[in-house]
Amino acid sequence: MTASTHVSSDERIRSLEGHARDIRRAIVSMVHTAQSGHCGGSLSAADVVSALYFDLMNIDPSKPRMPGRDRFVLSKGHACPVLYAALALRGYFPVEELSTLRKNSSRLQGHPVSTYLPGVDATAGSLGLGFAQAVGMALEGRMLKADYHVYALLGDGELNEGVVWEAASTAAKFGLEKLVAIVDRNNLQNDGKADDIMPMEPIDKKFEAFNWRVLTMDGHDMAEVLATLEASNEPTGRPTCIIARTVKGKGVSFMENKREWHGKAPSDDEYSMACKDLEGGCT
Amino acid sequence: MSLAKSKTPTRRALAERMLEAGSERDDFVVFESDIGYSTYSYLFGDAYPERYFNLGIAELGTMATAAGMAAEGRPAIVCGYGVFLSMRALEAVRSFICYPRMNVKIFSSHGGVTAAVDGVTHQATEDIAFMATLPGMTVLAPCDSASARASFDLALGIHGPVFVRLMRDPLSELYPEGTEFSIGGCHTPRKGDDITIVSYGDLVFQALEAAELLATEGINAEVIDMYSIKPWDRQALRLSLERTKALLVVENHQRKNGLGYELAAWCMREGVSVPFAQLGLDDTFAESGSYPLTIQKFGMDAASIAAAARKLAAAKY
Numbered sequence: 001m002t003a004s005t006h007v008s009s010d011e012r013i014r015s016l017e018g019h020a021r022d023i024r025r026a027i028v029s030m031v032h033t034a035q036s037g038h039c040g041g042s043l044s045a046a047d048v049v050s051a052l053y054f055d056l057m058n059i060d061p062s063k064p065r066m067p068g069r070d071r072f073v074l075s076k077g078h079a080c081p082v083l084y085a086a087l088a089l090r091g092y093f094p095v096e097e098l099s100t101l102r103k104n105s106s107r108l109q110g111h112p113v114s115t116y117l118p119g120v121d122a123t124a125g126s127l128g129l130g131f132a133q134a135v136g137m138a139l140e141g142r143m144l145k146a147d148y149h150v151y152a153l154l155g156d157g158e159l160n161e162g163v164v165w166e167a168a169s170t171a172a173k174f175g176l177e178k179l180v181a182i183v184d185r186n187n188l189q190n191d192g193k194a195d196d197i198m199p200m201e202p203i204d205k206k207f208e209a210f211n212w213r214v215l216t217m218d219g220h221d222m223a224e225v226l227a228t229l230e231a232s233n234e235p236t237g238r239p240t241c242i243i244a245r246t247v248k249g250k251g252v253s254f255m256e257n258k259r260e261w262h263g264k265a266p267s268d269d270e271y272s273m274a275c276k277d278l279e280g281g282c283t
Numbered sequence: 284m285s286l287a288k289s290k291t292p293t294r295r296a297l298a299e300r301m302l303e304a305g306s307e308r309d310d311f312v313v314f315e316s317d318i319g320y321s322t323y324s325y326l327f328g329d330a331y332p333e334r335y336f337n338l339g340i341a342e343l344g345t346m347a348t349a350a351g352m353a354a355e356g357r358p359a360i361v362c363g364y365g366v367f368l369s370m371r372a373l374e375a376v377r378s379f380i381c382y383p384r385m386n387v388k389i390f391s392s393h394g395g396v397t398a399a400v401d402g403v404t405h406q407a408t409e410d411i412a413f414m415a416t417l418p419g420m421t422v423l424a425p426c427d428s429a430s431a432r433a434s435f436d437l438a439l440g441i442h443g444p445v446f447v448r449l450m451r452d453p454l455s456e457l458y459p460e461g462t463e464f465s466i467g468g469c470h471t472p473r474k475g476d477d478i479t480i481v482s483y484g485d486l487v488f489q490a491l492e493a494a495e496l497l498a499t500e501g502i503n504a505e506v507i508d509m510y511s512i513k514p515w516d517r518q519a520l521r522l523s524l525e526r527t528k529a530l531l532v533v534e535n536h537q538r539k540n541g542l543g544y545e546l547a548a549w550c551m552r553e554g555v556s557v558p559f560a561q562l563g564l565d566d567t568f569a570e571s572g573s574y575p576l577t578i579q580k581f582g583m584d585a586a587s588i589a590a591a592a593r594k595l596a597a598a599k600y
């Protein structure tokens with residue numbers, strides 16, 4: 001059940017902000033150790049992932065395959081440092097294992113594999129196809145009349161893929177109201193600004209036209225993140241899309257809004273600078 | 284023989300040649316799916332923005348769009364990662380490029396496990412099987428800068444589909460600039476009489492290293508760089524096997540349906556009966572890791588090649 005039932009909303013928000021900071025520190029330090037991986041899109045998603053894993057999702061780290069658990073599909077699989085950090089900090093596996101990211105024989109593959117690491121619900125890395133799997137998981141939940149929610153996190157560049165819109169049609173056709181797609185709207189993809197590479201706006205109207213309910217939020221304002229994610233659980237007979245306005249590289253000043261930091265690892269100097277930016281330093 | 288370390292991965296060497304060619308001929312266009320900084324197609328895009336189309340993260344649509352432009356008579360180039368170009372875009376390549384013989388060139392990076400750290404979703408380890416199976420497709424796999432640059436010109440020099448497999452990381456430089464390459468040709472960077480090792484791309488360097496090891500034991504391996512995978516040089520293989528009478532095929536690819544299967548089937552058909560072995564992924568996926576450790580773990584490094592070659596050479600007698 002949610003960890004927050006008995007705390008005041010202020011405490012709840014402070015605590016999730018703290019977890020988000022821990023997640024960010026772990027992201028930067030694991031990509032630095034691996035000298036490979038994606039910082040920008042991991043950092044932009046840290047607040048949403050913190051709220052899901054440390055508050056909203058019905059999960060039990062000691063029972064990673066619990067049938068009634070909420071599912072999380074990281075469709076933008078390249079951002080797996082954010083997922084690995086949340087899973088380790090939440091207790092799915094030892095935090096020390098984070099330093100094996102992208103190394104031979106590690107369970108922390110360069111892109112997440114569901115059967116390798118406890119807590120990873122779907123294999124991803126090829127953009128667009130994680131989301132379609134999330135739709136399949138929600139369809140199974142509907143067939144079983146199960147209560148679980150399926151949260152899928154997509155990049156805004158990922159929306160370019162045609163399969164995203166095939167999956168969106170399917171979700172609407174079957175009224176998958178327990179499916180929540182969160183779009184990490186950081187306005188950057190690999191080659192530049194998302195709005196330049198392939199204009200997708202109006203994203204809200206597109207999802208509405210596909211018969212989805214659409215909510216928007218500031219993806220770094222924890223109070224708003226919590227309220228919006230909670231609102232997404234109200235049954236409406238339709239799937240919900242949350243557009244999270246975010247900053248790529250959020251929290252590390254020199255990475256923020258920089259295309260170059262999509263898939264680059266920090267040098268030792270950059271790592272120390274990043275740790276200074278992330279309150280409390282790195283471990 | 285010690286080779287010069289390369290500073291330029293083949294993906295970049297080819298893209299630099301593409302940039303030069305932009306001023307030599309004004310007919311071709313380049314399509315990209317949001318990894319232009321990785322394929323280095325941005326070099327061309329920055330210089331010729333009106334001939335460069337970045338369609339976002341949409342490989343299947345990009346491939347079909349290129350086919351449409353080619354149907355209008357314009358030579359079209361598509362750049363991207365091997366996994367997405369050879370799998371997500373496969374139907375467009377087969378039915379709308381190869382079938383109607385469209386003039387589309389596919390420059391495909393991150394071949395084999397050379398994208399090692401990214402893991403299996405980014406490792407093109409079945410691309411040669413898919414592409415070489417398609418009627419009318421020409422498949423090239425250069426190993427260094429000179430052969431990558433030449434591959435660009437070979438691809439643009441013929442009408443019809445061509446797939447060029449490129450690599451993520453710089454390895455070594457084997458061929459002097461100006462070396463001749465041809466579609467259907469091969470090179471033999473090392474001569475020997477005891478066993479023929481056929482490879483392409485990155486593993487040519489492992490094969491050459493293995494040959495050095497073997498030489499110290501008195502086994503003289505011949506190393507053929509079969510950079511033209513389809514069509515491939517039957518005459519060269521026949522002549523080599525007449526002397527060496529043993530064949531080892533080494534590829535950064537699944538063993539199944541790769542060049543090894545092609546050469547073995549040819550040997551059977553032609554009645555060329557020699558001891559034969561293959562190295563490559565043995566019906567398994569690879570994993571994330573460093574390139575050297577990954578090819579070692581999956582038995583494609585110089586030591587594994589030398590071990591397999593020793594066995595084969597012994598099997599001849």
Ligand SMILES: Cc1ncc(C[n+]2csc(CCOP(=O)(O)OP(=O)(O)O)c2C)c(N)n1
Pocket residue numbers: 040041042044076078079125126127128154155156157158159184186188189190194248262316317318340341367
């Ligand atoms: C099908 C597919 N094509 C290309 C890629 C390579 N790639 C990895 S991340 C990325 C850009 C993603 O941008 P976006 O979805 O906006 O993610 P974010 O900004 O959140 O990192 C690309 C093109 C991929 N992983 N999958």
Ligand SMILES: [Mg+2]
Pocket residue numbers: 155156157184185186187188189194
């Ligand atoms: Mg983005």
